[in-house]
Amino acid sequence: MIDFNEPRLSESVEKLSPEEVNALPFGVVRLDSAGKVVLFSEAERRLSGYWAETLGRSFFVEIAPCMNNPTFKGRIEAAMATGRLNLAFGHVGDFADLSRTLDVRVQSASGGGCWIFLKRGE
């Protein structure tokens, strides 16, 4: 049973068949090293257009202006290049609507590019 929070999530997911990926309780997107979307699970199908457009450098540095410094950006790029990227981010929003909770994990994929995993709701 794959747990969204397990440390080596990308490795575990890489071992699954496409059907198994679609059956996961969280969304999955795969980018190649050029930032192009090459796979998305059923849950992410409706956002596929979004994924195709928004990626790139801005993805990582837009989170907060206080992080927008050259050293930090450099480290992100270095991590991407060496396949050691491991990010997690998300938000917990409104009271009334718990589905506004979102957790995202990004990990380097073997062979270049990265995996993006998305869990919505509690």
Place this chain on the structure above:
Amino acid sequence: MLTNLPSATETDIPTPDLLPGVVEVLPCPVAAVDALGVIRATNAAWNRMLGQPGRTLPDLFPAVAHKITVAGSVKAVPLARRAATAASWWDLDVVTHPALLGIVLVTAHDVTYQLVADKEPPADSTPLAWASRLRRLIESMPASLAMLDTDMRLLAVSPRFVAGHGLVPAVPERSNGRSLLDILPAFGETWTAIRRLAQSGQADRGEIGPYARPDGSRESIRWSVMPWHNADATVGGTILATEVTIAAGLTDPSAAEPLADTGRRQDVQSALMQSQKLETLGQLTAGVAHDFNNVLAAIQGSFEIIARHTGEPRVERIVALGMNATQRAILLTRQLLDFGRNHSLEPAVLDTEVSIRQANELIGYAVGPRIGRSLYIQPGVWPVLADENQLEVALLNLAINAKDAMPDGGKLVLEARNVAPRERPEASPFTDFVRISVSDSGHGMPPDVAARAIEPFFTTKPEGRGTGLGLPMVHAFALRSGGRLTIDSREGIGTTVSIILPRAAISGMETQETQPDSAAGVGTGAATVLLVEADPGIRQITAGYLARQGYNVVDAPDAEAAIARSRSIGQPGILVTEVALPGTNGLALAEQLGREWPGLPVVFMTGLIDRNDLAGEHVLLKPFTGAELALAVARRLNRDADQETADGGLLRRLTNPALLAAYLFWRAERRGGKPPRMIDIDWGALPNRENVFTAAVEVDGDEVRFRYMHVGRSLVARSGQAMGGTGFATSATNVDDDAVLGSLANVYARSARTFAPSYDYARYDFGDGEPVLFERLILPMSDDGERVTHLIGMVLFAGDV
């Protein structure tokens, strides 16, 4: 004299009188009304009090339906207003006419003033609100005063007025609403003159009489009138002061001895004017202080920009001074705003030390640098039950009096001590009290002056320097709070004024009277906390903290009492207990209660660091702060809370204690589910201020703009760029909630739109060292209660950045 309006149909058949003769002389307004609502006849009282032209009853009372054919009564009906008259409400009683079919007799009773008396005066400045406040003042004055509207009707009377003029009934409230012409007919034509003065807003004085009384003595009445104004500066009416002078059987009235002190009249009138001015000032102050706060925040931001652009230590020092001063100014305006607000008495369990220290700050500003100050708070001083703001105001008053007694400088001491059993007041030999004193090294008072010091308007200060209202107000506060005031003064040495307040006692025996902060109740659903702690002081303070968080607190001093109380209240939400209990321990108690209420969450309190048997339990280590207590209880409660519970999600996810503290801090300041206002926040108590930023939110059509007002030191250092005063804008409608990769603007806009806090985090692990964890909590604020006007954000970093 009957006033018969033309009837709808002329007829020659003689009819019984529309208004029976006796009705004519009744002092209350009566009208005969037919089935169509047409007013067919009215008595003199009706003409006088309701004398507006109106063919039908609904013309006068629009809220009344046309057809009134059945007996009954209609309460609190507003009278149609002519220009420049005050609003009034009437109870109408309807009875069928004794002799005529189809006619009813309508009696009207003026209930305007009762309505005002029953409710809290409205916060705005309607004529009613003003009238109501002045009314209360009049009723408590030790002089013969009547407050009248422009139609010479009584709005308020002081007891001496009632007694002095033999008004019947003797209860002042019952006289209200009646016209002075009815009540004191002896004044005759003088009333016409006074009425003219009242309506034109002039002041004057005069004398009526002397005239003979039945017992041969001669009576004169000195009168004076002074206009009072509504908040909109229109004349509301007049205040009539009278002094009755009775000369026993003398023919020369000038030899009569006045019954009342004539000097008082002047004091009374000027004091009235003063309090009207204070009223207006209070409201002005609130408005100015609010704007001032925003300006101060901008100044703060500018200082920060300067600090960043200089490398010179000298300049940095100066900037630090400037920022410090700005912080103090912000605190001061906040206190001013509190002062200007009209609070009804809200007693709370006060941590005496905290309250006195807060008051001490204000006192510092009030007395100035030439007065040396010391503060002594007895260790272990008991908490008191009192209204916090009024206590502060009372101490401020005493401090100002002290300062006035030391025109050439001196020393002021502020103290708080427990009253020892043998020093208890005679009237309360079994109650504990706390004595809070203000002492000065001023000129002191001789015994006869000291005795009169609490009399209203008694002052030895020269003209213009004090109305003599301060000490009586402090005295009234002490009495209202269940305590007393004492004055110990020695000429040439100094004066000590002590406010003696009862010790706050929440014991297991009396009915629980916690006042939950209505705001903080949201989310926790006012769960019941069963608090068990043997030490009474700690128990009371802990109960106070929990009550302020909105919980319903039931406390007990030992295990037996705890079990008994838990049965009487039904299911407790959570048990908070000290481990050490008389005769047993908290663990055993938890186990026993757990059998009765399975799944009861528990938080243990203990002073001992190493308790192996508590491993795995939730333990609060003493001494703990209110915030730590709130955290522990909220956490423990939420772990078992329903998924549906609002903001359960946030509580579960905020693992960082600083963020959780900030979130609880914000939540406690909410008012009725609405976000708190910027001025409600005690910036001094906000945790991790260097990681906090504030931004103003402005909505302009489709665009929402965020402008940073203040950015904490740590954040400034990190960003490496000027942030204060800068901002950004985003489209208000284009907030794509599905946008996973939420840009900053979206995060802000989400909170601004939904009134809800939001929490973002990001953890970056580059495989080259410690991962970086970034967390941001955005808390919406609303200054107008309608939309989000500001955001407070706390941003925390961990790891190697």
